[in-house]
Amino acid sequence: MPQGTPGVRQAPGRPGAGLAALAGAQFVVILSTSIVNVALPRIRDGVGLDDDGASWVVNAYGLAFGALLLAGGRLADLRGRRRVLLAGLALFAAASAAAGLAPTGAVLITARTVQGLAAAAVAPAALALVMDLFPPGPGRGRALGVWGAVSGAGGAAGVLLGGVLTQALGWPWTFHATAVGALLVLAATAVLVPGAPAPDAEARERGRGGLDVLGAGTAALGLTALVWALTAARRAGWTDPPVLGALTAAAALLGLFLLVERRHPSPLLPPRLLRTGRVAAGNLLMALLGSVWIALFYLLPLYQQQVLGDGPLAAGLGQLPLAAANMLGSALGPRAARRFGTAPVLAAALLTEAAGLLWLSGIAADGSYPTDVLGPAVAVGLGLGAAFSLLTGVAVAGVPAADSGLAGGLVNTTRQVGGAVGLAVLGTLAAAVTAGREDRLPPLEALTAGYRAAFLGGAVVLAAAAALALLLLRRPAPAEAVPPESAGAESASAEPVTAQPGPR
Incomplete structure (x- = not known):
């Protein structure tokens, strides 16, 4: 989409600074999904919850976030992405502060629900603004690589930061830190990210029915x-x-x-969106990736703490190699796809992550972090980073500017709902295997057997996703998927990362 296209506005000379602010918004949202994981036992004791109640400290956020993403994306398209993003960040900061000050479990869970509601506005609006700042071409490919890096790193950083803050300052700071982060991102967004121009005639027509x-x-x-x-x-x-x-x-x-x-x-979800480019294929594959991603960041810290005996800080520090590998994979994925094509590189990324999970399925009850976790975590991080950045590009490529917020909401929804499905299935698998072995194995060995089964199940899902990627993405995107205004400038806009010269 060439410069001057209706619905797209760049910040002259500062698109990189704007991207940093928007990536910060995504980082804070993803961080909040995992920052409470290692702090849950102390949160439970601090506000007087039982085990079931403590699980809702995580679930309330995920429920509100996943359920309202589509509405948040469409609201951003209709009411202005920058405006919705700033309002969402302000609400997110307020809810985070309230969670840190919560005197009871009911207040904490309510605050987490409001956090999820705010995140459902922030995530799609921020992704749509990235698409506004970077038209299809080399810049957008690099921007989506950054987006993938901070998204994957946010999950790992949440576990790390949660462990550090819980051990050093107490569990309320897992929420106070996200409040401070949201306020910093809000200030940066207000200064560095431009507002979108008035909608063009096509955008006004699409939104004529309102929300x-x-x-x-x-x-x-x-x-x-x-x-x-x-x-x-x-x-x-x-x-x-x-x-x-x-x-x-x-x-x-x-x-x-x-x-x-x-x-x-x-x-809210117009059929034309699913017929655009490879939106449907990208979202299906993102759901499969999310089903393993969220389960991994839930189960791996549990293995480290319950079996290896790591404390919150050690479990958090153990995520650093995974986060670094994720950032590397996010940078290398788009470059490799430029040279070899999206489908084979995406399949290779998914298989790399699957190989890491297969490696993790060999963990031992008497193992250690260096021998059982470090190598697999690096492989998982590399594959996850590359796959997420490429799939985000597939899921939003060729989408008209008027629908970019909704496209961002949809890809976040499929990742979140896929994650809920995956955590339920893989968590149930782990519990069933553990329960079936408890009568004939020592407790730690039975527990480890459950984690091994879950990691093996995740590897199978990703291997299937790799095969599906080759099947669904092997043909060029349909010509009608390319918006008319960009067709003459870059017919590859329906392909987020192509074999054409110039990284995307």
Whole structure:
């Protein structure tokens, strides 16, 4: 999309600074998904929660975040991405501070829910603004590499920072730190990220029906029921009546959502979006990647603490090699894809991550971090970084400017919901294997057997995703996926990283 295209505005001379601010917003959002993991035992004791209640310190954030991402993305398109981003960051900071000051478990869980709601506005708005700052071409490819690096690093950094803060200052600082981070990003965004110009005629026409409130409501309730059911199934089992009831409600609400979308003049999820470029394929693959990603950052620190005996600080420091490898993979992935093509490089990245998980499936109850975790973590980080940056590009490539916020919301939704599914399935697998071995193995060996099974399951999922990537992305994107205004400038805009000269 050449400079001057309606709906796109760059910050003269400072797009890199604007990218840093926007990447900071994504970092804070992802950080908040994992920063409480190692602090949960102390949070539980600090506000008087039982184990089930403590799990909702994590689940409340994930539920609100995943359920409202589509609405947040469309709201950003209709009300202004920069405005929605700034408001979301302000609300996120306030909710984070409230969580750190919470006197009771109920107040803490409520604050985490509001945090998730704010994050659902921040994440898609920030990604859409990155697309505004960097039209299709070399700059956007590099920007999405940075985006992938900070997203993957945010999960690892959350575990590290959570361990350091919990041990040094106490669990409330896991929330105070995110409040400070959100305020810093808000200030940087206000100074460095330009507002978008007035929408063009096409954008006004697409938004003429306003926000699809009924569609947003049915989608949010349906996704909430689905994620709740998947979360509860880890504890109560898949045949538990409330779990089955929630799954039934999710199916009914999401079915109603599809009916609403067919009738609304400006649907929350217009069918044209899924027919654009490789949006559908990118989101399917992102869901598979997310299903393993979120489970990994949940289960690996547990193995380090429960089996290897690491404290919160040691478990957090153990994520540093993974985070560094993730950043390296995010930088190398787009460059390799420029030379060899997106499909083979994406498949190689997914297989690299699968190999790391297969390596992790050999962990021992009497093992150690250097022998059992370090090497696999580096392989996982390299593959995750490259795959995430490439899939983000696939999922937003060729999307018209008027829909870029929604595209950002959709790819975050599929990652989040995929993560909920993966954590439920792999967590259930780990628990079932452990329970089946407890009567004939020492407790730590039974626990380790469960983690081994979960990591092996993740490797199988990623290997299947690699094969699917080669199948779905082997053909060029359809010509009609390229927006008319960019077709003459760069026909590869439907391909986030191509074999053409110039890194994307």
